[in-house]
Amino acid sequence: MTLVEDLHAALGAKGVLTGRDAAPYGEDWTGKYKTQPLAVARPASTEEVSQVMRIAARHGAAVVPLSGRTGLVGGGAAEGALVLSLERMNRVREIRPAARLAVVEAGVILSALHAATEPHGLTFPMTFGAKDSAMLGGLMSTNAGGSNVLRYGNTRALVLGIEVVLPDGRVLDAMSELHKDNSGYDLKDLFIGAEGTLGVITAAVVKLVELPAHRGTAFVGLDRLDAALDLLNRLQSVTGGAVEAFEYMPEGYMALHRKLFPEAQPPLADLHPVQILVEVGAATKDVPEKMTEVLAAMLEDGSLSDAAIAQNAAQRAAFWKVRESAAELAFHCRPFVDSDISVPVDKVAAFLEAYEARFPEIDPGAEALVVSHLGDGNIHHTIWPKRQDPEVLDALRALVEEIVGELRGSFSAEHGIGHSKQATMARRKDPVAVSVMRAIKSALDPDDRMNPGKVLPPL
Ligand SMILES: Cc1cc2nc3c(=O)[nH]c(=O)nc-3n(C[C@H](O)[C@H](O)[C@H](O)COP(=O)(O)OP(=O)(O)OC[C@H]3O[C@@H](n4cnc5c(N)ncnc54)[C@H](O)[C@@H]3O)c2cc1C
Structure with a gap:
């Protein structure tokens, strides 16, 4: 029996897709990867997943597990592989x-x-x-x-x-x-x-x-990142650590958002060097009130330039929509160098300053989009090069990696390595760590059939 026939016997018609029906599973949200899976298995229980894995092992088939296909690093690319979709295991x-x-x-x-x-x-x-x-x-x-x-x-x-x-x-x-x-x-x-x-x-x-019964959500304009960290730490101390989110969007981000989404009501009338979306959550309403007091005091003493506090759920959602459009902003223009990096929280400004000082040596016309989970030091940094030359793209990527290394940060904060960050992994990850990872991989997957060609750099 062929692989597909075996899968049919184990999962029934509902559990297997081939040809055109399988094609959408070879693509992801980014649209960057268009692969054609051999077939898609859609098991509905752990026992069925186990059967699929035994069948794949018997046929020597590569298996790519897939969930929502929103990954941003090509981890789900599945050319010629059996996709194992978890979508029916949704209880x-x-x-x-x-x-x-x-x-x-x-x-x-x-x-x-x-x-x-x-x-x-x-x-x-x-x-x-x-x-x-x-x-x-x-x-x-x-x-x-x-x-x-x-x-x-x-x-x-x-x-x-x-x-x-x-x-x-x-x-x-x-x-x-x-x-x-x-x-x-x-x-x-x-x-x-x-x-x-x-x-x-x-x-x-x-x-x-x-679930916090009371939330406070504000959009704040400031001149400098160190003032933003001061705001974060003041809020943490008066709220007992109730800050849930502290998101940074610089002026360039807000300007691009206004250009691409002209119908959206801007949270603040003017653009500022630093915009922060901050949210606190707690069981009692005095916590959001304390946030308001801190914002008022900082507006008064001039450490903040402007602040808007969401007055209802719709306004809160509108504030968040600005931040959550980040991936659409980053992907609106290609090619680009996309970095998902982390540095110590108080080194975010140092990363940005070092990049601004050094990128003109490579491509003075390059433009960058920055958005950051500032509260945890994670920066999403997208560069659109002016010079359409693969070597320039590579040099800009290497520059980001170099600065991250100098600041003892990570070249991969939250999206993973997948396919797109393998070259960086080869260049920047400690070789001892990579060899330990290879030993684990070959102990569990000696035939290299589980999502091959991802995470670990090619030998
Ligand atoms: C608009 C947007 C915003 C995003 N914001 C963030 C963010 O703020 N933070 C963040 O961390 N990520 C973010 N992401 C990235 C992405 O959503 C996350 O990485 C998410 O965890 C991927 O989930 P998924 O179900 O789509 O996984 P998929 O894309 O289906 O898979 C991702 C990887 O996991 C593997 N995989 C999937 N399911 C399984 C399984 N059951 N067993 C073993 N391996 C499996 C796949 O092979 C692939 O390598 C964002 C993406 C988009 C499109």
Whole structure:
């Protein structure tokens, strides 16, 4: 029997797509990768995922696990591979308010988990622009971050346990509900962030937190980034650490947003060198009130130039829409060098200054778009070169990597390596770390069939 016939026998007609029906699964949100999968398997249970993996192993087929296809680094490119889509494993199996946890399948969409937990007064505290498409399996596989990392941490910090189907079809049941478990190596954290190169995540136990009953959301204009960090630290100290998001958009970002979305009402009338979208959340309303007091005092003493506080849910959503258009702004013009980097929080300005001072040596006409989860030091930095020469693109990428290295930052903060950052991985990752990763990969996937050609640089 062929691979597809075996899959049909195991999953039925609903569980297998081929040809034109499979084609959309070879593309992602970026539109940068257009691949043709051999077929798509759509298992509906862990047992079916295990069967698919055994069948793929028998046929020696490469397998690319896919969730919401919103990944930004080409991790889902699947030319000639079997795509294993988690989209039918979309049940929230259990919500346990007393333990503040939920048991979810990998195909649950992030905003669907928010909707399921809200009636309990709880939430899974992760959010970002792709929340209506990205799925828990993708979140875990990329160790996604988003806007609330400052307060709640990234995916690793929010997952208690996972279930993984290994390349040979065995099921690793690490569905721990425990906050303390030191029984050997932490396998959960190995599969989280592995981008599908070690196995297929099928389910997880995730942490929930109280849904803030009161929120304060403000759009603030300032002259300098150090004043923004002062604002952040003052807010943290008066609110007891209740700042959920602290997002930085410089003048160029706001100007491009106005150009591309002229119908959107700007949160502030004027453009400022620094715009911050800040949000606090708490059980009591004195916390947003304290935020307002700090903003008023800083406006009074001249440390802030302007501030607008969202007066209702619609205004809050409009503020967030400006920030969450970042990916559309970055992708509106090609080719580009896109970097997703992190530096210590107080070194964001140093990175930007070093880049501004050095890029003209390579391409003085290059333009850059910056947007940053400033509260955790993550900068999304997109460069549109003036000179359309692959060597210029490479040199600009190398410049960003170099400055990040000087500041002891990371060339990959939250989107992962996938396909697009492999060259950087080869150049910049500690060779000892890469060799340990290769040893793990070959122990779990000796035939290199799990999402081949991703994360680890080619030998
Ligand atoms: C508008 C927009 C905004 C974004 N903002 C952010 C942000 O703020 N922060 C952030 O971190 N990311 C952000 N992203 C990137 C992206 O949404 C995240 O990386 C997300 O976690 C990917 O989830 P997904 O379900 O779409 O995964 P996919 O794109 O389907 O897959 C991503 C990777 O994980 C692997 N994978 C998927 N499911 C599984 C599984 N079950 N088991 C094993 N491997 C699997 C895939 O092979 C691929 O390598 C944004 C993307 C967009 C389009």
